[in-house]
Amino acid sequence: MKKKFKIGIVGAGIQGVCNALFLQKKGHQVTIFDKDDPARISASYGNAGHFSPYASLSLNRPDILTDVPAMLLRSTGPLALKWNYVPKMIPWFLKFIINCSKKKMMHTAKYMHQILDIAIPAYDELFEEVDISGLVDKKGIMYVWNKQNLSSREIEINIRKELGVKQKVLTPEEIHDLEPNIKPFYHGGVYYSNARHTRNPKKILLKLLDHFIEKGGKLLKLNIRDINFDNENPVLISDSQRFIFEKIIIACGAFSKQLTDKLNEKIPLDTERGYHVHFKGCDHLISRPVVFLNRGFGMTPMEQGLRVVGTVEFGGLNNPISKSRIKNLVNGANYMLNGLPEHQDEWLGFRPTLPDFLPVIGPSINYKNVFYSFGHNHLGWTLAAISGKIISKMISDENTNLDLEPYNPKRFS
């Protein structure tokens, strides 16, 4: 019989919780630590709720690189900078630029596709055990665009075709038929019929967490500030206590670097900040998530109302919320729909992003009993179950039949 381990997970975001559930399925004894109430403000609470198996193509692309200056200059653009953070982020930007070649773009697309393609079946393994009725809609996801940068749209469609991603390119008439309330500003679009969305990411996370606790898992509200070792056993250290485990997993999203730095593993994780607002009582205006690609945001019908969510801001973890980004989302929503009321609930969240836009899933560089599951950028919600499944197999010494080297943190050393 295979050995069962005592495992500590730092982070009760969707990554930590899905890791915990797959490890429990294999009989391991798991404790999760979080410094906050789970899904109160984390990325796993405020995201767009998309399960996006189609999203293999990331932002490290030659065409995006040339478009960046124009994107930054447009007030309606998808990108923004907090200038005080730019000097700190220069090493990350330099690595990002190296990863924007066509070859690197295709490497990222291939290995995102490898795990995205099996992401939804991995979730279904967890959802079999939890009542999620009314929380996951299977109505697909639609992207629309205007006449700007049409060559980029062509590249995206062709690469997805090459990878075998299921997509239907839409005419303006077909867009109108799917979502008649969207104003007809669009030039074209694409529909991903096998994508899903959740009407409440927070509720799903808390249901998964309750299930973990019902099955004997432990959740401790503690800030883990350091990691030590007792022989080879990792020790998680909070302000006043020490916890010894046989294996640990760092799954703190954008905050993971604070712990990997303590282990002296220089992983270039940073954050792409993103925002949301809600328009209460307006979720009936669309039937499925609609993303306005040129402006880098989308709208998702949720229990909280219509969630208008997205854009990318480089500015680290400590800068305050940018009112101009909120305004950008509100203006964008009014550009797409008529008759919206005042918005509510301004939220800022942190996407955890590596400069090659691949996540880190696997063992630490130097410590065989330390594992990582972070850095899933725009796709951490979609990729949580599959990442947890992969780590549970690694720890249980089982084969995954996947090429896992591209997700190994060694790629940065």
Ligand SMILES: Cc1cc2nc3c(=O)[nH]c(=O)nc-3n(C[C@H](O)[C@H](O)[C@H](O)COP(=O)(O)OP(=O)(O)OC[C@H]3O[C@@H](n4cnc5c(N)ncnc54)[C@H](O)[C@@H]3O)c2cc1C
């Ligand atoms: C605007 C926006 C929209 C998005 N939309 C989507 C989408 O539609 N689909 C999709 O797939 N992805 C989406 N994402 C990305 C996705 O939300 C994230 O990649 C994902 O939620 C990250 O999950 P996580 O568990 O790694 O981190 P988090 O959700 O950030 O959770 C990390 C947890 O670790 C805890 N923590 C941190 N440090 C410590 C410590 N030292 N000790 C103890 N606890 C600690 C935190 O309190 C937190 O609870 C979006 C992100 C944003 C910002």
